[in-house]
Amino acid sequence: MITVRFLSGVERRLGLPESSCMYKGPSPVSFRMLCEELDLHFPSDIQKPFLVNCGGKTFTLDKAFNTLSVPDGETVVIFMINGGG
Amino acid sequence: MVQGGYMGKYLVVDMTTGEIETKEWDEQYLELFIGGPALGARMLWDLMPAHTDALAPESVFGFLASPLNGTNALFGGRYTVVSKSPVTNGFNDANSGGYFGPELKKAGFDALFIKGKSEKPAYLLITDDKCEIRDASHVWGKDYYEAEAIVRDEVEAELGVKNVRTAGIGPAGERGSHIAALMNDMHHTAGRGGSAAVLGAKGVKMVAVKGTKKIPIADPDKLNEMKKGYLTALKEADVQFFKDHGSGEAATACILGNDASTRNWSAVGADYYTPEEAEKLGAPWADERYKTKSKACAACPFGCGALYKVEDGAYPIGDTTRPQYETIAAFSSNILVKDPAVNIYANDLCNRAGIDTISAGGTVAWAIEAFENGDLTEADTDGIKLAWGDGDAAIELLKKMCSGEGCGKYFQHGTKYACEALGGRGAQFMTVFSGIEPGQHDPRLMPGLGRAYVWDPVPGRHVKGTTGYIIEDDKYNFEEGGPHTGAADVEATSYTELESAAGFCQFGGIYGSQFTAVEDCEAVTGLSIDMEKYGPRSFLMRLAFSVREGIERKDYTFNPRNMGDPALPGGPTEGKTIPVVTLGERFYEALGCDMEHFWPYKDTLLALGGLDDVAEEIGLDRP
Numbered sequence: 009m010i011t012v013r014f015l016s017g018v019e020r021r022l023g024l025p026e027s028s029c030m031y032k033g034p035s036p037v038s039f040r041m042l043c044e045e046l047d048l049h050f051p052s053d054i055q056k057p058f059l060v061n062c063g064g065k066t067f068t069l070d071k072a073f074n075t076l077s078v079p080d081g082e083t084v085v086i087f088m089i090n091g092g093g
Numbered sequence: 094m095v096q097g098g099y100m101g102k103y104l105v106v107d108m109t110t111g112e113i114e115t116k117e118w119d120e121q122y123l124e125l126f127i128g129g130p131a132l133g134a135r136m137l138w139d140l141m142p143a144h145t146d147a148l149a150p151e152s153v154f155g156f157l158a159s160p161l162n163g164t165n166a167l168f169g170g171r172y173t174v175v176s177k178s179p180v181t182n183g184f185n186d187a188n189s190g191g192y193f194g195p196e197l198k199k200a201g202f203d204a205l206f207i208k209g210k211s212e213k214p215a216y217l218l219i220t221d222d223k224c225e226i227r228d229a230s231h232v233w234g235k236d237y238y239e240a241e242a243i244v245r246d247e248v249e250a251e252l253g254v255k256n257v258r259t260a261g262i263g264p265a266g267e268r269g270s271h272i273a274a275l276m277n278d279m280h281h282t283a284g285r286g287g288s289a290a291v292l293g294a295k296g297v298k299m300v301a302v303k304g305t306k307k308i309p310i311a312d313p314d315k316l317n318e319m320k321k322g323y324l325t326a327l328k329e330a331d332v333q334f335f336k337d338h339g340s341g342e343a344a345t346a347c348i349l350g351n352d353a354s355t356r357n358w359s360a361v362g363a364d365y366y367t368p369e370e371a372e373k374l375g376a377p378w379a380d381e382r383y384k385t386k387s388k389a390c391a392a393c394p395f396g397c398g399a400l401y402k403v404e405d406g407a408y409p410i411g412d413t414t415r416p417q418y419e420t421i422a423a424f425s426s427n428i429l430v431k432d433p434a435v436n437i438y439a440n441d442l443c444n445r446a447g448i449d450t451i452s453a454g455g456t457v458a459w460a461i462e463a464f465e466n467g468d469l470t471e472a473d474t475d476g477i478k479l480a481w482g483d484g485d486a487a488i489e490l491l492k493k494m495c496s497g498e499g500c501g502k503y504f505q506h507g508t509k510y511a512c513e514a515l516g517g518r519g520a521q522f523m524t525v526f527s528g529i530e531p532g533q534h535d536p537r538l539m540p541g542l543g544r545a546y547v548w549d550p551v552p553g554r555h556v557k558g559t560t561g562y563i564i565e566d567d568k569y570n571f572e573e574g575g576p577h578t579g580a581a582d583v584e585a586t587s588y589t590e591l592e593s594a595a596g597f598c599q600f601g602g603i604y605g606s607q608f609t610a611v612e613d614c615e616a617v618t619g620l621s622i623d624m625e626k627y628g629p630r631s632f633l634m635r636l637a638f639s640v641r642e643g644i645e646r647k648d649y650t651f652n653p654r655n656m657g658d659p660a661l662p663g664g665p666t667e668g669k670t671i672p673v674v675t676l677g678e679r680f681y682e683a684l685g686c687d688m689e690h691f692w693p694y695k696d697t698l699l700a701l702g703g704l705d706d707v708a709e710e711i712g713l714d715r716p
Contacts, residue, residue, distance in 0.1 A: 013368070016346045017334045059350045059665055066349050066363040068665045085368040087346045089538070 010035060010078055012046060015087035018058065022048060039076035042084070061085040095123050096619030097311035098160030100201050104224050105140070106217060108295045109150055109209030113224050118203070124620060125703035128159045129594035130186035130551075131631035132204075133175030134638050137184070138707065140206060143641045147179040147287075148269060148294040150210040156197065156260065156300065157204045159596020162391070163195035163308040166316060166613040167323055168601030170195060170391035173593065174283045176291040179271045180507065180528045183639030184550050185286035188593060189260075190390030191278030193302065196258035200304030211296030216244060216261070219302045220252070229298040236445035237263035237276045240298060248301050261299030262289045263447020268497045269293055271506040272452035272530075276444065280398065280414040281390070284449035286529060286551055287507075311619030319612060327394060332604045339397035340418035340600070341376025344425070348374060351664045353422035353533050356429055356481060357458040358524045358655050361664035365429055374425045376415060379433050384415065395600060401437065407484070408438035416440035416450070419555075422533035423454025428461055428487050435484035439491055446495035452507050453494060455530025457487050459508045463519025473515055475499040524652045526552035536673070537657045537666035540571035544582060544676040547651045548691070550635045550644075556599055559585040574672035579683030582676070587628020594631060629684055630701040633693050637704070640711045645690040649677075687713050 010031040019027050031042055039060065043050075050058050050069060060072035062084045067076055078084055105114045126132040133155050145151045154176045161169025172194025178185035197205065201222045214233035215226050232240035241259050248257045260277035266289035273293065274284035283289075310316055334342050347353040348362045348371040355362040362371070372378060383403050389396030399415035416424075416436050420443070424436035443450045463469040464479035471478060477489045477500075493501030503514035509528035512520050524531070526546045532555025536543030545558025559569065559582055569585070571578050588610070592599055597610035611622055653659075657670040678688060685697030695712030698704040 015349075015368070015372070016343070017331055020331050057665075059346070061349050061363055061368055064363060064367070066351065066361070066664050071665075083368070085349070087349065089346045089350045089352050090343060 010037070010042065010080065011083040012042070012048075013083060013085045015085060016090055018086050018088055021051060021088070035080040036077045039072045039078060039084070042078055058086060058088045061087070094619065095120055097309040098164065098614070098618040099123055099203050100198050100306065100308070102202055103204035103206065104202050104219070105206045105208070106224065106226070107209040108207060108211040108215065108226070108297060111226055113226070115222070121703060123618075125630060126634065127591070127594040127614065127618075127620075127622070127627070127631075128203075128596065129157055129173040129188065130175065131590065131594050131634050133157050133173055133186055134184055134634045135703075136204070136206060137175055137177070138634070138638055138641070140208065141177070144643075145177065147177040147182065147291055150295070151208065152177055152291055152294070153206055153208045154288065154291045154295065155204060155206045158194040158197045158202070159594065160618050161596040161613055163198045164310050164316065164617050165320070165392050166617060167320055167392055167394055167609070168598040169596050169613060170393060171596045171598055172197070172283075173596075174275050174288045176288040177642070178551070179269070179287045179290050180509065181286070181552065181639070181644070183642055183644045184635050185288050186551055186593070186635065187275065187283035187285040187288055188596075189275070189277055189281045189283035190393070190598060191258070191281035192256070192391050193258045193260045193277040193281075194596060195391045196302040196304055198304070198308050199306050200302050201306050205300065207292065207295055207297060209295060214296055214298055216297065216299040216301060218248060219300065219304075221304055221306060232298055233267060234264060237261065237447045238279060238445050241276070241279060244299055244301055248303070252303060254303055257301050257303045259299055259301045261297070262293050263445060265446045265448045265495065265497070265505060266290055266293035267298070268505065270448060270497070271510055272449045272456070274443070274447050274449040276447050280444050282444070282449070284451065285554060289447055310617050312616045316613065316616040319609070319616060323609060324394065327604070330604060332395065335397065335600070335604060336395050338376040338380055339399060339415060341379070341416060341421050343375075343418050344421040345371045345375035347418065347422060347533070348426045350538070351661070351666050352535050352538050354427045354458070354524075354535065357427060357462045357522060358535070359462075361661055362426055363664060366426065366431070370431050373431070374421055374433050374436070376421070379415070379437065383437070390598065393598065395604075397600060403434070403437060406434040407432055408434045408488070410438055410441055413437065413441040414444065419533045420450040420454070423451055424457075424487065427454050427458045427533070429481040430484040430487065431482070432484050435488060438488060442488070442491055442495050448495060448505075451532055452530040453491060455524065456494065456504060456508045456511060457490055459519065459522050459524065460490060460504065460511070461487070462522040466519065466522065468519035468522075469515065473500060524655055526651050526655075527649050529553035531555070531655065535666065536655060536671050537661065537669045540671045540676070541569065541578075541582060541585065543656055543671045543673045544571070544680055545586070546655070547649055547673050548677040548680060550632075550639045552649065556593070557586070557589055558582065571676055572669065572671070574675035574679065576679065578676055579679030582680045583628060583683045586632060586680075587624050590628045590631035591622065591624065626701050629697075630703065633684065633698060633701065634704065634707070636693065637698075637707045637711055640692050645692060649691075
């Protein structure tokens with residue numbers, strides 16, 4: 009099982025009701041496939057990029073789609089930098 | 094023609110002679126410079142002799158209320174302070190929210206300029222059309238929170254009124270700390286660049302203001318219509334998280350995403366922080382435990398400030414205020430600390446002393462790295478054993494900075510001063526821009542910001558230039574430093590110039606539309622603002638002050654580390670090196686400046702209007 013958590017209000021940007029969800033399919037699974045299976049669609053937002061933290065590393069969304077493989081038992085955290093001050 | 098937004102007058106107070114003059118604006122200044130940094134730079138140019146030492150009596154400190162202040166234009170509560178910077182020896186501006194700016198206008202004044210030096214500590218009391226100099230001996234030396242409460246209470250009792258607004262300095266400003274922050278309305282801060290030291294050098298502890306006047310608005314119907322539209326748009330926008338938790342809600346994402354500095358800008362956040370550890374540093378975690386009340390600036394529908402009561406953890410300090418994002422990052426990932434108690438306490442210490450939290454955190458980070466590398470020893474730190482992740486040691490050093498005692502006598506002035514005072518040891522770890530510690534946003538993630546950090550007349554500011562995480566759009570792709578960046582940079586910079594001049598909070602722009610600042614300003618003043626001319630005029634007026642002081646391209650310094658040289662080994666900015674010299678050249682070329690000095694050509698200045706005398710004095714002949 010893989011846990012996907014959303015920070016920084018990402019779940020609202022994705023139109024999801026909860027701040028986390030579970031993937032129970034075969035693993036390891038590519039991040040792209042994980043998103044397809046969980047029906048996660050990221051709106052294009054050039055000013056507030058989405059980022060992905062997994063296995064102690066943070067990736068840009070593009071890099072996660074292209075390179076990230078998620079093993080069983082892992083937690084994937086998806087967030088975006090939307091301000092500061 | 095100006096039809097609203099201004100009270101039409103400003104004060105010039107000479108603390109040496111006690112003379113107080115009320116002057117009427119040259120209306121052309123208001124039309125061309127609008128307010129804030131641009132108008133402040135124009136006035137300092139007029140009022141200050143060139144090459145005046147920042148802390149000399151002839152130096153001038155300015156408070157400028159903004160055209161939106163007091164008009165109820167949303168997000169229009171910010172005012173500006175200007176002076177020569179004791180750090181860069183060039184122009185300095187900083188701005189703050191709260192209620193001070195609107196109150197100054199309600200008292201009948203758009204600005205206050207202070208020169209000279211008082212023989213004994215003083216505060217100014219400004220009421221409707223009046224200003225008087227009063228003795229402040231009883232609050233000199235007191236921390237800002239305490240001093241403000243004393244002055245406010247005594248003035249309110251004397252006048253029989255409530256809500257007297259104040260701005261002033263803590264003990265750090267009294268001592269001339271180069272990282273002293275101008276405080277107002279308790280915890281609001283115009284913190285950057287050391288202007289508070291200039292006010293302290295004049296013997297002025299505080300300015301207290303109470304007014305009753307109505308502020309004229311050129312087109313109140315249009316302003317109200319726009320306000321309604323904006324409030325409707327905000328209802329549909331995703332802003333509740335920010336309203337609940339303020340800027341500190343971003344700390345978790347910024348630490349994990351490498352926008353906040355990690356280990357003095359040398360490392361990858363996710364290598365040191367798990368998501369759970371980073372979440373504990375975000376404002377939501379602390380709000381759940383400590384928040385007692387939300388606080389908002391004038392005319393703000395968000396309310397990103399808050400009061401805390403902290404009665405547990407490493408530092409149970411009781412009543413305090415919620416740190417903003419910048420402070421959280423500066424005193425957590427910047428020094429590899431994981432306990433939120435450290436940044437909450439650091440925020441309280443800095444606010445009371447009147448010290449800029451961004452520069453204070455940057456200074457502590459530099460000291461730790463220099464100590465870890467053996468460049469500094471316990472002999473330099475009064476026995477404090479500095480180490481990455483040691484929050485207690487960081488707090489001990491900060492206390493020295495706040496008091497100015499022991500090693501605090503040099504650390505209190507920031508990284509550059511301390512490093513030079515210690516013989517240049519650890520200079521390779523200084524992550525400062527022309528001597529000023531940068532805001533907690535990483536140019537490697539937001540390349541356009543790198544240009545502003547390095548090449549703005551007030552360096553190291555996250556609120557100047559091309560703010561925003563614009564990294565993929567063609568027009569704002571600054572990663573390669575292409576020829577298009579110059580014009581795009583000037584265009585984007587023009588809006589941050591106008592926002593500052595108008596008194597518009599950039600959070601309004603981040604969560605709404607920044608163009609509202611222009612439209613609001615036009616509705617309030619009745620002016621038609623030509624942004625293609627306003628932005629360059631504002632920027633170049635600020636630059637001109639520094640040029641007159643002799644500052645040129647070679648004087649803008651930075652640590653290549655901040656631009657990704659060497660590049661980070663991982664994270665979302667892995668391998669990125671920002672071509673910041675090229676970005677600077679593109680920008681100044683688009684503005685109409687020469688490449689050797691980054692000084693404006695005479696014809697550039699003459700074409701913008703209002704700068705003829707400036708062009709005559711510092712403009713270069715185009716080859």
